[in-house]
Amino acid sequence: MTTRLGKTSGSVSAPIVIVGGGFGGLTTALELARQPDHPPLLVIDPAERFVFAPLLYEVLSGELPAWTVAPRFDALLPGRGIGWLQDRVTSIDHAGRTLTTAGGQRLTWQRLVLACGAEDHDHAVPGVREHALAFRTLDDALHLRRRVDGLRESPRPLQRLAVAGAGPTGVELACKLADLLAGRAVIELLEAGPEALAGCRAFNRDRALETLARRDVRLRCGTRVRRVTAEGVDLEWQSDGQTMGESLPVDVLVWTAGSRPRPSGLADGTDPRGRLVCSATLEVEGHPGVFALGDGASVPHDPELPSSAQVAMQQGQQLAANLRRSLAGEPLEPFQWNDLGEMLSLGVGEASVTGLGLTLAGPAAQTLRRLTYLTRLPGPLPLLAAAGWLADHGPRPSR
Numbered sequence: 001m002t003t004r005l006g007k008t009s010g011s012v013s014a015p016i017v018i019v020g021g022g023f024g025g026l027t028t029a030l031e032l033a034r035q036p037d038h039p040p041l042l043v044i045d046p047a048e049r050f051v052f053a054p055l056l057y058e059v060l061s062g063e064l065p066a067w068t069v070a071p072r073f074d075a076l077l078p079g080r081g082i083g084w085l086q087d088r089v090t091s092i093d094h095a096g097r098t099l100t101t102a103g104g105q106r107l108t109w110q111r112l113v114l115a116c117g118a119e120d121h122d123h124a125v126p127g128v129r130e131h132a133l134a135f136r137t138l139d140d141a142l143h144l145r146r147r148v149d150g151l152r153e154s155p156r157p158l159q160r161l162a163v164a165g166a167g168p169t170g171v172e173l174a175c176k177l178a179d180l181l182a183g184r185a186v187i188e189l190l191e192a193g194p195e196a197l198a199g200c201r202a203f204n205r206d207r208a209l210e211t212l213a214r215r216d217v218r219l220r221c222g223t224r225v226r227r228v229t230a231e232g233v234d235l236e237w238q239s240d241g242q243t244m245g246e247s248l249p250v251d252v253l254v255w256t257a258g259s260r261p262r263p264s265g266l267a268d269g270t271d272p273r274g275r276l277v278c279s280a281t282l283e284v285e286g287h288p289g290v291f292a293l294g295d296g297a298s299v300p301h302d303p304e305l306p307s308s309a310q311v312a313m314q315q316g317q318q319l320a321a322n323l324r325r326s327l328a329g330e331p332l333e334p335f336q337w338n339d340l341g342e343m344l345s346l347g348v349g350e351a352s353v354t355g356l357g358l359t360l361a362g363p364a365a366q367t368l369r370r371l372t373y374l375t376r377l378p379g380p381l382p383l384l385a386a387a388g389w390l391a392d393h394g395p396r397p398s399r
C-alpha cells in the first residue's frame with residue numbers, strides 16, 4: 001500500500017476523499033487542486049495507473065507507447081497537492097463520515113466522491129470469464145497484443161479471431177485487429193442486436209461499416225453468443241421463426257459485449273442498471289455530502305447521458321465547482337452536458353469524427369482524434385505525449 005498525503009492548507013481538516021482515480025475522479029481532483037487554498041485531497045484507487053481507455057487501441061497496434069496512455073499515479077500526482085492511496089474502498093460509514101479499505105485503513109472524510117466506473121458484464125454467458133479476453137486495461141491490451149503476435153508469427157490454416165459486441169469498442173478493435181493481422185486470420189464481429197454501432201452518429205456508423213467491409217471483417221448481427229469454450233463459441237440466431245445455431249472454432253475471443261457499473265455497495269439507492277441515483281448537482285440521493293459521477297452515476301438528463309470519458313470529465317469539472325460551493329455553504333449548480341461529438345478509430349491511421357458541425361473521415365480524422373485525446377491526457381503528459389507523437393508521427397506496426 002502506498003500513501004502520500006498532499007500538502008494541506010490552513011487548519012487541519014478531514015480531506016475530500018475521491019474513490020476511483022479514473023476519468024471522473026482524477027478530473028475532479030486535478031480541478032480542485034488548481035486552486036491554491038484547496039482543502040486536503042485524497043484519491044484512493046487500487047490500480048497503479050490511470051488508463052486513457054480511448055487510446056488503448058493505439059497501444060495494441062504499437063502506434064503509441066504505453067507510457068502516454070497509462071501513466072502511473074505516482075508519476076502523475078506528486079507535487080500537485082493531491083494525496084494518493086493505492087487501495088480499494090470496501091465500506092463506508094455515512095453517519096460517521098469514515099470509510100474502510102481492503103488494506104485495513106479507516107479514514108475520515110468531509111466530502112466523498114464515488115467514481116468507481118464500470119466493469120465488463122458477461123450477461124451470464126457460460127465460459128466468458130474462463131476463455132474470453134477483456135479489453136479495458138493496459139494489461140488487457142498488452143495481453144491481446146501477444147496473442148495477435150502469436151497468430152501473426154506462426155500462422156496456421158483457418159485461424160479465427162472473434163470480437164463479441166459491435167458497439168464502439170468492438171468495432172474499433174475489429175478494425176485495428178484486421179490491420180494488425182493483415183489476412184492471417186479471419187475476423188468475426190458478433191452482435192446480438194439488429195445492427196452494429198446502435199446509437200452512434202449516422203456518418204460515423206456508415207464509415208465504420210465501409211471500413212469493416214473493406215477489411216473483410218465478418219459482421220454477424222442478430223447473433224447471440226450462447227457459450228464460450230476453450231475451442232470456440234456456440235452461436236444462436238433466428239431465421240424464418242426458427243432458432244439456428246453453430247459452433248464456431250475460434251483461436252482468440254475478445255469480449256466487449258457489455259459493461260455495468262462496478263457493484264461498489266458503497267451507498268444505497270441504485271437505478272435498474274446499478275448506477276447510484278444522483279440529483280442534477282451530482283449529489284447522491286439520500287446521502288448529503290456524498291457525490292458520484294461517471295459510468296457509475298445516474299444523473300437526470302434528457303436524453304440519457306452516454307457512459308463516456310467525455311461525460312465523466314465534464315462532470316468532474318462541474319463537481320469540483322460544486323464541492324467548493326458545498327464547503328462554502330453556497331447553493332450547488334446542476335450539471336449541463338456539452339456534447340462535443342463522437343470519434344471512432346477505424347484501423348491503423350484512420351478514424352471518423354462527427355461533432356461541432358464537422359464530419360471527417362480517414363487519416364486527417366485520425367490526426368484530429370489523436371491530438372484531441374493526447375491534449376486531454378491528465379497532468380504534465382499532454383504536451384510531452386503530443387510532442388513525442390508529432391515528432392515521429394507514431395510508429396507504424398510491421399505487417
Ligand SMILES: Cc1cc2nc3c(=O)[nH]c(=O)nc-3n(C[C@H](O)[C@H](O)[C@H](O)COP(=O)(O)OP(=O)(O)OC[C@H]3O[C@@H](n4cnc5c(N)ncnc54)[C@H](O)[C@@H]3O)c2cc1C
Binds near residue numbers: 020044056310
Ligand atoms: C476500450 C475502451 C475505449 C473507450 N473509448 C472511449 C472513447 O473513445 N470516448 C469516450 O468518451 N469514452 C470511451 N470509453 C469509455 C470511458 O473510458 C469511460 O466512460 C470512462 O472511463 C468512465 O469514467 P469513470 O471515472 O466513471 O470510470 P473509470 O475511468 O473506469 O475509473 C474508475 C476507477 O475507479 C477505480 N475503482 C473501482 N472500484 C474502486 C474501489 N472500490 N475503491 C477505489 N477505487 C476503485 C478503478 O480502479 C478505476 O481506476 C472507452 C472505454 C473503453 C474500455
